[in-house]
Amino acid sequence: MDIRYGANQIDVKTYDTERLREEFLIEKLFEADDVLSTYSHIDRIITMGAMPVSQVINLEKNIDCQKNLGVDYFLERRELGIINIGGPGVVVVDGVEYKLERLNGLYVGKECRDVLLKSEDSENPAKFYMSSTPAHTKFETKLITLDIANKVEMGSIETSNKRVIYQFIHPAVLETCQLSMGCTILDTGCVWNSMPCHTHERRMEVYMYFNLPEDNVVFHFMGEPQQTRNIVIQNEQAVISPSWSIHCGCGTSNYAFIWSMAGENRTFTDMDHVKVSDIR
Template sequence: MFEKTFYATHPDMMECVSNEELRDRYLVSDIFRAGEVVLTYSHGERFIIGGAVPGASPLALPRQREPASAAGHPLLERRELGIVNIGGPGTVTLDGEEIALAKYESLYVPMGTADVLFTGEGARFYLLSVPAHRAFERKKMTLADAATMQRGSLETSNERDIYQLVLPHTCSSASLCLGMTLLKPGSVWNTMPPHVHERRSEIYLYFDLAEDDRIFHYMGQPDALRHIVMENEQAVISPPWSVHMSSGTRNYAFIWAMAGENLDYEDMDVKDICQLR
């Protein structure tokens, strides 16, 4: 059922690993495959990271196949799901109710939803699911509905709009926090100042990049920084002990998703750039 399982790591496990080992532990690739639902499992907050590319034929969110005790049960039996469309127009059908999603539009799907169906040629649905303790109201969000913050400047190459899609003041959830950041032309740095939040894990998906563009994603403890070179539509897992920030060869978009102990967006340990090593 899962393409790969990522296990929780200790910061000491960053020491002396090769670039390939670093990628193997944190980089999520090949998320969007035509005609498939691709799911990856991370033990960090028990995230499921996935993509659905329906093309000409509808695709259904699969039922659980593992472990044996869960086989046949709906994937969202005890989970909530965030969906963001990063492609052309598409439709998500939740237990028979159709909901249209254009590019950059998102949908919060509550725990207990039995059937999820994806349709739309050109649609590319990004999926993020975490365990939930109760069912909240399903909700579609456009960028106009989101709480929006303008941060940075062109002079410092980090002018960007931050759209808060699933947070308590926009859309209620059990533990999922979800949003999107769009960098302005001429800006390449994100998540400035860099920070750590020990009470949550985070997943970044980078997209809207050309084939020959790259992202340099920085991670690790502040005094032992490492980097992973990433391509379009790849995701990276950021453990609670890790800094996360990046720069690109041009402006780009990224979706950030968090889960953990709380839903407080501002709960972070901010690091001055001069503290990093």
């Protein structure tokens, strides 16, 4: 498990490209028959990727729950969100199977002991992207398909940001302790996400970019609104965004991204908007 500590906005002003990437970028999420995980001390969110090919993977692979979390099993005091961005897969939670097609999600509640991950086709393996946050109450495990997710259309072709937001783990769909999670898909010819940008002092966020064609990148913008920086992100990489930072991006092609949020509340519209003319 990769451990990241919280960086403050004063120090970040002095970071060069390499230091920014070390602090905020998660470069690799998927490896065959493995679970890759990054623990951020910013609201203690854990970002994970699993790609079962020839094996059934236990969620806790490579995670020392006693050492890393101080518990006996991963979800003893946590909740979990999963979105599959690969081929058809299955998640088995305490013996109950949930089939996840591409862009299907699953919320797994606190106190579930065993989480197993597998693909239905080794030639087209599932890619389970996962976010986990601390939880104080157990809520029901639930499968969320695209038709169940709360759908919001935003932006326009004229501003190059026409997009559809699918809110999977969201108050309009189900109850959780603090985790929110969903997927935003940009239309062909649209490259800007989350613009005009915002911060939300009461929550942090992780963006994971995917569906990015080969040899294309996203320029992810972060930092205080008047002290912006950028991180160049390739397909299936993620970036950690502290509460004080803007989080938006512009790609060399259209793309999709999964957003995960943790913090004081679950109010999706709780944002501190920034005028485009005020960005520096």
